[in-house]
Amino acid sequence: MELITEYEVSNLLDVPLHRLNTWANNGKLVPVESNGVKKYSKESLLKFDIANEIFDSKWNEFIQTKPKKKYTSIELFAGAGGMALGMEKTGIEHVLLNEIEKNACNTLRFNRPKWNVLEGDIQNIDFSEYKNQVDIVTGGFPCQAFSSAGKKLGFEDTRGTLFFDFARCITEVRPKIFIGENVKGLLNHDKGNTLEVIKQAIKDIGYTLIEPRVLKAMYYKVPQKRERLILVGVRNDLAKHISKFKFPEKYHSVLTVSDAFKKGELFDTDVPKDQGVEYPKRKKEIMEQVPEGGYWRDLSDELQREYMAGSYFLGGGKTGLARRLSMKTPSLTIVCAPAMKQTERCHPIETRPLTVRESARIQTFPDDWEFQGAKGQQYKQIGNAVPVNLAYALGLSVVDFLNEITKDT
Template structure:
């Protein structure tokens, strides 16, 4: 681990904007020790260790954790599987999928195209019967959509979730009785419907006989993903197992924060530069305007006359609106990818060229391997990628799941050995 970091690296490491770091400098909160030959602020490692995330990265156990392998065959059911980000990450960790359910036909075609051996069920989850998998599957995973529960605040239990897709996720858990489950969702679930949605979920999990690990938001950029995507993880352990072993550990961060350079160029993530692929293009006038936006910039970096033309009435409304006319930077992780790469409200312009990201560039930001093909029209490929869980984030979580299941296996073997020894006496 090196001992000096430039302002771009510190911005990425602490997930703090460069303007904020410059403000910290004025307030003597974090003052650079020197400047390089280009006038860029330089900081020492020992200046950063007081920040918890920097300390975690500097002391990362990533290299130890990637050695974690299953002590046995661990099977999973994946619900709301999408284009396979979560499933691919769990497979990479050594978990075997016995069923993947998804209702979108293009996503199902993508799964079948890339993994013809997977058991992909293209159907509404409400039509599936999971009873035949009872006590045969260790893990159930799923990124269920977040909806309000009409009965929230009344009974607050399993029945209150009827009519929502979380109910179907919970029904699968009830029928299968896995040892552990992983629910994945947007960070906003914490405050959705004034916190009532999460409370119903917690009460339901308790009613199902599972112990919920305190929900945690994981930032993908700390798990070998060159993207600032944040996802909330709900991990539940069956009560009979949680009582014996309650030291579940979330994954350690990677040793550094990766950027778009890592996504597009040969290096830590990929063995070659990003291959060419299809992608959207901007209308001529929009391209002319965005040509004026620098790397990492947005509409306020335009000349005033172009700001007015591009923003129209929004120009007078105030506020940051930092997603508008936004160009990414090669020296930073990507902003969270969206399903349409050229939406005006959430622009994701290529750092070096004035165009949206291509399919393969987008897929690399989500850490899909280059050989993973997305089936369907271009718009559907973008949608599949934008909705996915980053593969490496899922891989990191899967290792934590395997580590916990391994501990249960070891405990069971010890208990069995003790019983056999006592019986032989």
């Protein structure tokens, strides 16, 4: 009987340890004591779909996917290159990357001098010269609110938003497939109306949308609990092949902060030393009292009141406040400012915010990828990025799909 630890089960099922204890008490999932340590048999976990997907992972075969011909891509809202790097790793060639933010463009150019980086507002760019010459358009379009009330829920209703320009690029280029990514909250934004506008707009421009899916990065060789909504659209003349698109295989284990910082499955060396932001003196004194994996509720009541001030009396868990990460679990979502009170990301063992390189490793950027701009700008670029390994997994799915439809055309 193969046994795995309670931490591994907690990470695998993405449930806290206290819930496993509750399940043990009510008989839903009963641990086995092994040398005083709680463990669980693999067989007992087969009642959970995610456990079956991980245990039956075909990741090793999946990563053998290679382009059967040259596939090209346009990357929009490219940021610091998380999506572009992952796609490049699959063999996809970028013909254009567009980004408005100067420091992010400098990062792209510094690390990939040969990439065609077009700095500027997407609203001012005409993509028509690439019509029928590019296979893929990708982009994490920023999603400003746009109301659907009393409207036709179509392409024109997105005008004035950056999704409109994402869709306009697709219309002008006519790629075989596009990948859009966004925050999980888009699913239910404005009671689902925003997504309905987007779905109708995609239909209006001649593409068939695969049912949007939320992917948890932690299941794709990323030591982080980031969740992203993925939109995949196929040009209508190729829609008969749509069943051939398969979302990525999951990695065969869930990686942790320790995997990000230590030599092992993800990196060949321990995390390089790097400078980061620091806490003010009193905040550091308080944060030193937070245990690994803990947050403000693990402080004494006196310190809770001091640290939380007026928020102490408000409802809600506020679990990001005074939050220290744990080496034994995937990181919480990496944010743009790791020392901000609402979204604290304290190092698991040392009492300080994560450094730029530690944050980048949790996003699975390689150590030789150098971010440009002031320290705050570097943190922002990393926090806004798509994890490289998640983009790699998506890229493999795209390559596999294009290989399949190439066989039939």
